[in-house]
Amino acid sequence: MGQARRILVCEDEADLRTLVGRLLWDQGHDVEFASTGEAALARLERGDVDLLVLDLVLAGMSGQQVLERLRQFSRPPRVVVVTGRNDYETFALAMRRGADEYLVKPFRLNVLLRACEDVFRSSESAVPERRAERRRSMGGSVHISDPHGSDLGHGTLVDLSAGGAQVELTSPLQLRSVVRVAVDAASGLLVDVKGRVAWQGRGPRGVAHGLGFVHAT
Numbered sequence: 001m002g003q004a005r006r007i008l009v010c011e012d013e014a015d016l017r018t019l020v021g022r023l024l025w026d027q028g029h030d031v032e033f034a035s036t037g038e039a040a041l042a043r044l045e046r047g048d049v050d051l052l053v054l055d056l057v058l059a060g061m062s063g064q065q066v067l068e069r070l071r072q073f074s075r076p077p078r079v080v081v082v083t084g085r086n087d088y089e090t091f092a093l094a095m096r097r098g099a100d101e102y103l104v105k106p107f108r109l110n111v112l113l114r115a116c117e118d119v120f121r122s123s124e125s126a127v128p129e130r131r132a133e134r135r136r137s138m139g140g141s142v143h144i145s146d147p148h149g150s151d152l153g154h155g156t157l158v159d160l161s162a163g164g165a166q167v168e169l170t171s172p173l174q175l176r177s178v179v180r181v182a183v184d185a186a187s188g189l190l191v192d193v194k195g196r197v198a199w200q201g202r203g204p205r206g207v208a209h210g211l212g213f214v215h216a217t
Contacts, residue, residue: 037061067097
């Protein structure tokens with residue numbers, strides 16, 4: 001992974017905590033551990049942590065609450081979320097609160113390493129500014145179908161918020177039509193919702209579309 005980093009692993013499953021820590025240690029990183037959100041925040045307040053690997057389901061303070069508290073830090077660490085929750089609401093909330101990557105358990109260990117590498121290679125704007133944004137740049141393969149499942153196109157997720165998404169596709173969709181939006185990442189299906197096509201225009205890699213979500217499942 002190149003330069004050694006200091007990584008805090010916050011996970012209440014002891015076996016997984018040890019496995020992830022050993023994996024990152026083998027890559028040359030300095031690894032520390034926390035089993036609760038409170039312990040993670042206490043360590044993060046002392047600074048000098050580059051990356052937080054964070055489980056969302058913790059006893060006491062949840063991972064979502066940790067993310068919310070991190071928004072108050074002047075220099076918060078980057079965050080890779082690992083969780084068994086693959087519903088849209090949990091995913092979208094974690095990303096809006098500043099998570100950089102979202103991995104659904106069970107995941108392959110090389111997927112975790114790749115997620116950490118992507119975070120460290122990222123050339124996005126400064127973390128405090130990025131965490132204040134309501135929408136954030138995403139990545140993922142998008143599949144669009146009609147409500148009956150017929151294929152309408154493939155492309156890339158650009159932005160995501162609680163109410164909608166921006167996607168770039170290889171072909172245009174019909175304005176105001178209702179479509180099914182499925183977003184896949186290396187860790188599995190992250191978003192599967194219905195949306196209405198609100199606008200379209202030229203994008204750098206295809207046809208840009210704005211979609212307003214009808215409801216999530």
